[in-house]
Amino acid sequence: MAKRVRVRAPELTGKGGWINTGGKELGLAELRGRIAIVDFWTFCCVNCLHVLDELRELERKHRDTVVVIGVHSPKFVHEAEHGAVVDAVERYGVEHPVLDDPELATWKQYAVRAWPTLVVIDPEGYVVAQHAGEGHVHAIERLVTELEAEHEAKGTLRRGDGPYVAPEPERFPGKALLLPSGNFLVSDTTRHQLVELEADGERVVRRIGQGGRGLTDGNSARSRFNEPQGLALLPDGSVVVADTVNHALRRFDPVSGRTTTLAGTGHQWMQGDATSGPAREVNLSSPWDVAWWQGKVWIAMAGIHQLWAYDPDSAAVSVTAGTSNEGLVDGPGAEAWFAQPSGLAATPDRLWLADSETSALRWVDPEGAVHTAVGTGLFDFGHRDGAAGQALLQHPLGVTALPDGSVAISDTYNHALRRYDPATGEVTTLTTDLREPSGAVLAGDDIVVVESARHRLTRLRLPEEAVRVEAVAHRTQRAATEVAPGKLLLDVVFQAPAGQKPDTRYGPSTRLLVSSTPPELLRTGEGAGTDLSRTLELDPSVPEGVLHVSAMAASCDDDPHNEYPACHVHQQDWGVPVRLTETGADRLPLVLAGMDAQTP
Numbered sequence: 001m002a003k004r005v006r007v008r009a010p011e012l013t014g015k016g017g018w019i020n021t022g023g024k025e026l027g028l029a030e031l032r033g034r035i036a037i038v039d040f041w042t043f044c045c046v047n048c049l050h051v052l053d054e055l056r057e058l059e060r061k062h063r064d065t066v067v068v069i070g071v072h073s074p075k076f077v078h079e080a081e082h083g084a085v086v087d088a089v090e091r092y093g094v095e096h097p098v099l100d101d102p103e104l105a106t107w108k109q110y111a112v113r114a115w116p117t118l119v120v121i122d123p124e125g126y127v128v129a130q131h132a133g134e135g136h137v138h139a140i141e142r143l144v145t146e147l148e149a150e151h152e153a154k155g156t157l158r159r160g161d162g163p164y165v166a167p168e169p170e171r172f173p174g175k176a177l178l179l180p181s182g183n184f185l186v187s188d189t190t191r192h193q194l195v196e197l198e199a200d201g202e203r204v205v206r207r208i209g210q211g212g213r214g215l216t217d218g219n220s221a222r223s224r225f226n227e228p229q230g231l232a233l234l235p236d237g238s239v240v241v242a243d244t245v246n247h248a249l250r251r252f253d254p255v256s257g258r259t260t261t262l263a264g265t266g267h268q269w270m271q272g273d274a275t276s277g278p279a280r281e282v283n284l285s286s287p288w289d290v291a292w293w294q295g296k297v298w299i300a301m302a303g304i305h306q307l308w309a310y311d312p313d314s315a316a317v318s319v320t321a322g323t324s325n326e327g328l329v330d331g332p333g334a335e336a337w338f339a340q341p342s343g344l345a346a347t348p349d350r351l352w353l354a355d356s357e358t359s360a361l362r363w364v365d366p367e368g369a370v371h372t373a374v375g376t377g378l379f380d381f382g383h384r385d386g387a388a389g390q391a392l393l394q395h396p397l398g399v400t401a402l403p404d405g406s407v408a409i410s411d412t413y414n415h416a417l418r419r420y421d422p423a424t425g426e427v428t429t430l431t432t433d434l435r436e437p438s439g440a441v442l443a444g445d446d447i448v449v450v451e452s453a454r455h456r457l458t459r460l461r462l463p464e465e466a467v468r469v470e471a472v473a474h475r476t477q478r479a480a481t482e483v484a485p486g487k488l489l490l491d492v493v494f495q496a497p498a499g500q501k502p503d504t505r506y507g508p509s510t511r512l513l514v515s516s517t518p519p520e521l522l523r524t525g526e527g528a529g530t531d532l533s534r535t536l537e538l539d540p541s542v543p544e545g546v547l548h549v550s551a552m553a554a555s556c557d558d559d560p561h562n563e564y565p566a567c568h569v570h571q572q573d574w575g576v577p578v579r580l581t582e583t584g585a586d587r588l589p590l591v592l593a594g595m596d597a598q599t600p
């Protein structure tokens with residue numbers, strides 16, 4: 001076996017303390033003898049949620065040798081609240097210990113630069129691998145198998161139960177819909193069900209689904225969902241369900257109580273997969289919300305930062321807007337960038353969307369062009385009313401069309417319901433003191449808000465006057481990386497996993513795309529290429545900004561006797577805040593997979 005690069009693992013520290021341990025404090029000493037997979041995540045990040053799902057099978061298969069440790073590393077201010085982290089751990093079914101690190105102490109010690117990042121620590125306490133992004137579990141499992149054999153032989157492997165202690169269960173509603181009967185249909189995300197409530201929004205009429213994770217069609221007692229979210233009423237009275245973690249669209253018939261699958265295979269879309277075709281044959285990626293507009297079901301495909309559409313006449317799906325790059329770029333649908341679109345609302349001339357990671361309200365016109373009403377990008381957020389050009393939101397998840405042509409925004413991390421009026425271009429606050437509102441629906445003169453973290457629907461009379469709120473503005477809590485002005489070597493580190501080699505059958509196996517905010521930060525080096533290393537030139541007159549880096553690498557099983565080797569695409573987008581200083585670094589390493597050879 002080739003000698004493996006190892007670096008002593010820093011201690012796990014976080015001011016928020018430990019979750020899912022029954023009150024016990026953990027450290028590297030308690031993990032000695034086990035293989036630790038440290039998952040740096042934040043609960044706003046859909047790619048982080050994908051990794052949680054990827055890890056479930058590995059945790060089950062290697063439960064006596066592997067301990068997964070989540071290190072919650074917040075992007076938004078709300079995510080630094082300990083109670084919010086506790087809620088998120090339960091909402092997303094996290095079944096391993098989680099360290100709440102609101103000040104990013106452990107993030108900094110491990111030199112992490114992206115959500116999500118996975119770090120593998122061997123039984124002797126050394127870091128042996130790091131992976132940024134999703135889709136790496138196949139490589140990590142191979143490494144785990146090697147480490148099990150290696151440390152079993154050395155006598156340094158300790159088998160046994162892990163430190164996970166389950167919390168008391170709660171329910172977390174995701175989205176709601178008003179049925180023609182006057183009842184409400186709610187996606188009970190954590191319980192993997194739909195729930196029909198009476199018009200009071202409280203009394204349960206029936207539950208749809210068995211209540212465990214799964215993808216099964218049938219009647220209310222037989223069907224199964226997996227963290228369903230968005231709901232949309234179709235002209236025939238049936239309901240389309242965004243079955244998020246099943247990567248599928250489902251159809252629920254309120255009359256018969258039957259659920260069928262409309263779109264998706266149950267597998268997550270990955271780079272290189274089809275982007276159009278028969279709906280049941282095309283992979284989707286974390287559909288978060290749905291809306292009926294222009295004769296089609298529009299899909300907020302949060303997992304790949306795009307909008308898709310399902311055509312019921314042809315039973316086909318296709319991309320309608322977005323490149324799959326994460327960010328805020330307006331223009332024709334094929335050129336636009338989104339960042340986890342999570343809420344949709346249709347009016348005759350606009351499809352409104354809550355673009356959560358850019359804290360933005362955006363809309364699509366009938367010709368398919370994308371526009372931004374509120375929001376500036378990935379790193380600016382807060383609670384500020386006034387002219388839309390300077391107003392701020394914080395990770396909104398829902399949007400609701402109002403009768404006067406304005407829209408209500410479920411401003412999730414501000415715990416508020418906001419309003420944007422296209423006629424005046426003004427943003428106001430309708431109400432506060434909500435708890436993580438994730439959607440809202442009109443019911444007569446009232447608006448019924450889904451308070452996800454209060455586990456309830458809250459009915460409000462639409463206020464005629466706005467609430468006065470003291471303005472606050474924030475930027476991401478991540479510390480800027482100090483780099484030298486002028487020449488900067490950007491190094492994306494990629495090492496093909498053991499047993500694999502770069503896939504060069506159809507040309508270069510790598511791709512690198514670089515841009516910056518503001519654009520003036522980069523004198524040279526922007527654009528696309530195939531080399532994962534590139535020399536950038538930074539303008540000394542621009543003191544700080546963000547480097548946007550998107551990298552992709554493909555690898556296949558290295559077995560000459562296998563006619564059909566398994567191939568994998570590794571991809572990650574980074575937004576790296578940088579500050580130019582004369583004493584800053586002249587090299588910026590970003591680890592896609594492997595270990596940086598220049599790590600001290």
